[in-house]
Amino acid sequence: MRSAQIERETAETQIAVSLNLDGTGLFAGTTGVGFFDHMMNLLACHSGIDISLHVDGDLDVDTHHTLEDLAIVFGDALTEALGDKKGINRYGMFYCPMDEALTRIVIDLSGRPYLVYDVRLGVERIGTFETEMLREFLYAVSVHGRMNLHVTNLYGENAHHIVESVFKGLGHALKEAIRIEGDENSVLSTKGVL
Numbered sequence: 621m622r623s624a625q626i627e628r629e630t631a632e633t634q635i636a637v638s639l640n641l642d643g644t645g646l647f648a649g650t651t652g653v654g655f656f657d658h659m660m661n662l663l664a665c666h667s668g669i670d671i672s673l674h675v676d677g678d679l680d681v682d683t684h685h686t687l688e689d690l691a692i693v694f695g696d697a698l699t700e701a702l703g704d705k706k707g708i709n710r711y712g713m714f715y716c717p718m719d720e721a722l723t724r725i726v727i728d729l730s731g732r733p734y735l736v737y738d739v740r741l742g743v744e745r746i747g748t749f750e751t752e753m754l755r756e757f758l759y760a761v762s763v764h765g766r767m768n769l770h771v772t773n774l775y776g777e778n779a780h781h782i783v784e785s786v787f788k789g790l791g792h793a794l795k796e797a798i799r800i801e802g803d804e805n806s807v808l809s810t811k812g813v814l
Contacts, residue, residue, distance in 0.1 A: 622798075624700035628693045632685040633677040637693045641701050641798050643670025651675045651690060653683050655749040655780075659787040666791025669798075683750050691757045695764025705729060705814040707804035712797030716789030721776025725789035727797045728768040731814045735762040736770040739786065741779045754783060758790075767797075 622641040629635075647664035649672055650657050664671040671694075677686025702708065712727040723739070735758055741751040762769040771790075776782040807814045 622701045622703065624697040626693050626697040626700065628689060628696075630685075630689065632681075633675070633689040635677070635686075635689050635693045636674040637690070637697045638670075638672040639694075639697045639701050640670035641698075643668060646670045647672075649673035649675065652677060652679050652686060653747075653749050655747040655783075656683070656687060659783065662784065662787045663791045663794075666788045667794045667798075669791075669794065679748075683748065683753055684756065687753045688756050688760050691760030692764050695761045695766075698761075698765045702729065702798065705731075705807050707800045707802050707806075708808070709797055709799045709801040710808040710814065712793035712795065714789045714792035714796070716785040716792065718776075718781040718785035718788065720778065721781040721785045722774045723776070723782065723785040723789050724770075724772045724774060725786070725793040726768075726770040727790075727793045729766070729797050729814060730768055730809075731766045732768060733763040733766055734768045735759045736772070739771060739773040739782065741782060742777075743779045746780050746783065749783075751779060751783070754786065758786075 625638040627636040645665040645668045647661040710729050715724050737755050773782050802808055
């Protein structure tokens, strides 16, 4: 089973994440940020990854430390669960519509972290979620998940719809990238390693 459990404790946050890459898309736990719980639930559902988390962060300050540290732990757990990446599809792409919004997500689980982020949100908050944290979350996931991650919102007006299309699209692109499709004794790279 491709799974991992990672914990991280700092003076600002205590976070534990469990992932099962071959799950059924179950989500359990809370970030303490209602809108972001909704996004993590969407990510689990659309990726097929079981995600369980325990998050205790300094939300009395703002959401930054909590959501950035969650992304670090999530990315680390993804890296551990993927192991040597033998047999995975490696690449994933998805165009996700959400009403008037359309977002494109492209992933390469190359081991080389890089984020290209082209999303504009016209509001500072959605509920208690600070929208500038979308980029911070995705950046930390790309670094700790050791992936190239390209996120482009092609158009949209409603910030909730745009962010939702990002997380649903991320789920589908991840599902494609982590799928075992090739030779389970080799990786999809001329280097022989990812």
